[in-house]
Amino acid sequence: MQGRVQYQSIQQDDGLYFYDFNVQAHDQKQEILAGLKQSPKTISAKYFYDQKGSTLFEAITCLPEYYPTRIEINLLRQYHEQILNWAGQQCVLIEYGSGASTKIKLLLDALKPKAYVPMDISKDFLFDCAVKLRAQFPWLEIHATCLDYHQGATLPQQLPSDFKKVAFFPGSSLGNFTPSESLSFLKGVRTTVGDDGAFLIGVDLVKDSSVLNAAYNDVQGVTAQFNLNILNHLNHLGEGNFNATHFSHHAFFNKQENRIEMHLRSDLDQVVYIFGEHFVFKAGETIVTEYSYKFIPEQFEALALEAGFESKRMWSDEGKNFALFWLEAAN
Numbered sequence: 001m002q003g004r005v006q007y008q009s010i011q012q013d014d015g016l017y018f019y020d021f022n023v024q025a026h027d028q029k030q031e032i033l034a035g036l037k038q039s040p041k042t043i044s045a046k047y048f049y050d051q052k053g054s055t056l057f058e059a060i061t062c063l064p065e066y067y068p069t070r071i072e073i074n075l076l077r078q079y080h081e082q083i084l085n086w087a088g089q090q091c092v093l094i095e096y097g098s099g100a101s102t103k104i105k106l107l108l109d110a111l112k113p114k115a116y117v118p119m120d121i122s123k124d125f126l127f128d129c130a131v132k133l134r135a136q137f138p139w140l141e142i143h144a145t146c147l148d149y150h151q152g153a154t155l156p157q158q159l160p161s162d163f164k165k166v167a168f169f170p171g172s173s174l175g176n177f178t179p180s181e182s183l184s185f186l187k188g189v190r191t192t193v194g195d196d197g198a199f200l201i202g203v204d205l206v207k208d209s210s211v212l213n214a215a216y217n218d219v220q221g222v223t224a225q226f227n228l229n230i231l232n233h234l235n236h237l238g239e240g241n242f243n244a245t246h247f248s249h250h251a252f253f254n255k256q257e258n259r260i261e262m263h264l265r266s267d268l269d270q271v272v273y274i275f276g277e278h279f280v281f282k283a284g285e286t287i288v289t290e291y292s293y294k295f296i297p298e299q300f301e302a303l304a305l306e307a308g309f310e311s312k313r314m315w316s317d318e319g320k321n322f323a324l325f326w327l328e329a330a331n
Contacts, residue, residue, distance in 0.1 A: 018127055033275055043288070046121055066215050089113075175291070269283050
């Protein structure tokens with residue numbers, strides 16, 4: 001991590017450690033204000049994940065329209081022995097954006113890692129999940145690390161050092177990065193796992209737009225709640241006065257860019273204050289809250305190779321909707 005990041009370590013018990021690489025409030029302020037001054041206005045998708053946002057996202061993963069989680073879990077169940085053959089036992093398993101650590105549970109018994117490092121930006125949610133995971137897997141050494149992995153990740157110094165590092169990035173979250181950010185992120189993971197490391201990553205594939213549009217516009221409106229909650233999070237961070245009832249969820253597949261776009265659309269002319277500055281919204285104007293790029297397998301493998309990873313194996317569902325890739329560090 002960069003030198004400006006404050007590092008704290010709290011030992012919960014003999015096998016659970018919690019680390020907080022604090023994101024400075026000044027940096028959050030500058031990033032949020034810069035995004036709102038762009039045209040179109042933007043809010044980084046990482047600000048979805050306060051504790052309520054993290055809980056809402058876990059609810060999204062259970063929706064019938066939202067296929068990635070269901071398919072990815074099935075792939076992990078079906079191919080966990082093959083994944084073990086690639087990873088070997090006693091690795092250091094590092095999960096980016098761990099959330100509720102639901103999917104990792106399918107790998108822990110098979111891999112028996114030397115240590116597990118869940119990384120997430122939502123501190124309270126991460127800590128609660130780590131405590132629950134420790135109770136379920138009392139033999140597992142857990143190093144829960146709160147940080148913004150968009151800006152890189154240095155592993156805690158207390159981690160066992162002489163074991164293969166395997167990174168895990170489930171849920172197609174790579175699609176939330178722009179193409180240049182994706183390359184930068186993959187290069188960062190390559191640096192983190194080292195020359196003997198590997199990377200298991202979930203990737204959402206290009207498919208019929210009707211499937212994609214349904215996944216981001218669920219009938220129950222949970223995704224809309226998740227999207228709108230980002231405004232409440234910003235209010236908390238910057239003493240803002242966003243009124244979520246004055247905005248509407250708007251999501252669609254952009255075929256030209258191969259991405260889902262998620263926006264918040266202003267329902268009326270309004271002025272919003274945050275961090276002591278004001279922003280004018282016209283009725284119908286939108287804030288971009290998320291891009292979710294979809295990949296063609298060969299396109300993703302070429303991107304990974306540019307970042308220093310060689311694709312060794314791809315597992316996918318029958319309909320080629322979603323894939324897991326096993327990447328090895330290329331030397």
